[in-house]
Amino acid sequence: MEFEPLDQFLQRRKKLSEIESLGHSPYPHRFDYTHTPRQITEQFASRTAEELTAERATVRTAGRIVALRPHGKAAFAHLAGDGGRLQIYIRLDVVGEQAFKLFQLLDLGDIIGVSGELFRTKTAELTVRVEKIGLLTKALLPLPEKWHGLADVEMRYRRRYLDLIVNERAREIFLRRAQIVRELRRFFDERGYAEVETPMMHPILGGATARPFVTHHNTFDMDLYLRIAPELYLKRLVVGGLDRVYEINRNFRNEGIDAIHQPEFTMLEFYQAYSNSLDLMDLTEELFRGLAEKVCGGTKIKYGENELDFGRFERLSMRDAICKFWPAAAGAAPNAAEMAQSGGPRGVAERYNAYAHSSSAEPIAAVEKRTDGELTGELFEVIAEGHLTQPTFIYDFPTGISPLSKQKPDDPSLTERFELFIAGMEIANGFSELNDPVDQERRFRAQVEKGGQDMPKEVDIDYIRALSHGLPPTAGEGIGIDRLVMLLTDSHAIREVILFPLLRGADAPDAAPPDAAEGPK
RNA sequence: GGGCCGGUAGCUCAAUGGUAGAGCAGCUGACUCUUAAUCAGCGGGUUGUAGGUUCGAGUCCUACCCGGCUCACCA
Numbered sequence: 001m002e003f004e005p006l007d008q009f010l011q012r013r014k015k016l017s018e019i020e021s022l023g024h025s026p027y028p029h030r031f032d033y034t035h036t037p038r039q040i041t042e043q044f045a046s047r048t049a050e051e052l053t054a055e056r057a058t059v060r061t062a063g064r065i066v067a068l069r070p071h072g073k074a075a076f077a078h079l080a081g082d083g084g085r086l087q088i089y090i091r092l093d094v095v096g097e098q099a100f101k102l103f104q105l106l107d108l109g110d111i112i113g114v115s116g117e118l119f120r121t122k123t124a125e126l127t128v129r130v131e132k133i134g135l136l137t138k139a140l141l142p143l144p145e146k147w148h149g150l151a152d153v154e155m156r157y158r159r160r161y162l163d164l165i166v167n168e169r170a171r172e173i174f175l176r177r178a179q180i181v182r183e184l185r186r187f188f189d190e191r192g193y194a195e196v197e198t199p200m201m202h203p204i205l206g207g208a209t210a211r212p213f214v215t216h217h218n219t220f221d222m223d224l225y226l227r228i229a230p231e232l233y234l235k236r237l238v239v240g241g242l243d244r245v246y247e248i249n250r251n252f253r254n255e256g257i258d259a260i261h262q263p264e265f266t267m268l269e270f271y272q273a274y275s276n277s278l279d280l281m282d283l284t285e286e287l288f289r290g291l292a293e294k295v296c297g298g299t300k301i302k303y304g305e306n307e308l309d310f311g312r313f314e315r316l317s318m319r320d321a322i323c324k325f326w327p328a329a330a331g332a333a334p335n336a337a338e339m340a341q342s343g344g345p346r347g348v349a350e351r352y353n354a355y356a357h358s359s360s361a362e363p364i365a366a367v368e369k370r371t372d373g374e375l376t377g378e379l380f381e382v383i384a385e386g387h388l389t390q391p392t393f394i395y396d397f398p399t400g401i402s403p404l405s406k407q408k409p410d411d412p413s414l415t416e417r418f419e420l421f422i423a424g425m426e427i428a429n430g431f432s433e434l435n436d437p438v439d440q441e442r443r444f445r446a447q448v449e450k451g452g453q454d455m456p457k458e459v460d461i462d463y464i465r466a467l468s469h470g471l472p473p474t475a476g477e478g479i480g481i482d483r484l485v486m487l488l489t490d491s492h493a494i495r496e497v498i499l500f501p502l503l504r505g506a507d508a509p510d511a512a513p514p515d516a517a518e519g520p521k
Numbered sequence: 522g523g524g525c526c527g528g529u530a531g532c533u534c535a536a537u538g539g540u541a542g543a544g545c546a547g548c549u550g551a552c553u554c555u556u557a558a559u560c561a562g563c564g565g566g567u568u569g570u571a572g573g574u575u576c577g578a579g580u581c582c583u584a585c586c587c588g589g590c591u592c593a594c595c596a
Binding site: 004483 | 555558
């Protein structure tokens, strides 16, 4: 296989065979090093030129050549490794003719190992005076352009390896993502949770409302859904006596793609027996505050134009949020009592639509067909959601849009459910789990009857059976990890925090998918 | 899926409807403290694809492909 840019690819292959004919392997098997390039720049950062000369510190290190400045019988280069950049200086009279010949056959992108003493150049840059040099891996393709780097966003996602080599920020985002996931595990492990893995292929859809991906198992000749949520399996485990469980894994939803949606995304779900939704709000605050401190060094974090304060979470009922953010141009704001009345949300929605029609705002569709609960949820989304920049729990979700949540003892129209919003994004969703099997079956059947693309087609009878064995009072929550990583890395597109986000087409932009991939219409 | 914007050398970008260009990267040569190294020279293009208008299209029109933003669905 040959790749573009072909002239450079062929040129490098020619150099590779010259290197081989000099007796060097272009792909040796291992290399012992004393430091990574980053360790050297960090460890010797404060040494003066005189100290280095006196110390005669010898290092052995390896990295990718990311800059090359030859000067005839000498040369400077920079090696990148472990997130650091280290200058090396190579001279013909130090390394000898053989080694210098090898060096002259090296290109940007090659991975080499060097050893030598550290010194400072006359511009005071810490530098290895190379005594020995060896090729560790020949690169047949060049690095991205050095001034602009890899700017093409599509290329950055499709060839993430290049993005990671060239863009420091990409590297930082994904290392921080790893750190966040590590901290999440530590947090739950410390509190007695067991990490579990439940099926990603589900015979019955459940645990959320979303359009699924469908796949097929050949031996069983069985259609399966890629899971849209692990929820129903995790609660089965709580029935089974695993009182505290969590899972960090992918969910798949066959829906739109935009700055905060990808078809496969990572979700943390956790369940805690003998607790309710209020306990989880407290736990969530503790989790987020600790994460911000650990990962960002403080509870106040920069997110675009905003400073988000993870030290203080607001709490607002959904009805109050609608009243609070009611647009001034839409006339008198509703009050909580009006929102609570039967038919109240409908009246409010009609008022909102009257305003929406006279402005550029999007009206709420099909008001007459929706229930009060659905309209409350709609009103919240169009009126309040965008205003929730600082961390805010919205609680008291209508029962009609919360099929898995337990109702409030004093108001069955509402459930003990909350969602956490930060920077206008929904980050978490938690509730006291409905554990009455009769009520749960009734709500499932109502969903199936309602129909629609993103509604379950059948009731998960085994889940009802599990509840019939007794689910202790339990609270559960899901946290969108990708969006959490966005917040903690000041990233504004979910694709920036997913290593290989889904893009249209099979391979590179220059390799258009064949027509056969279209399939029958 | 709708709307808007974009696609020119490997990369970043130029080019009134009239001979497709620059910088970087690459190649050749010079150069033993450079760091966007420098200096001299050389090669590199089906202007996203397919049609159309025109004496003439990178430029205008149509369709399609790919991307970005945005709206809708959703977390």
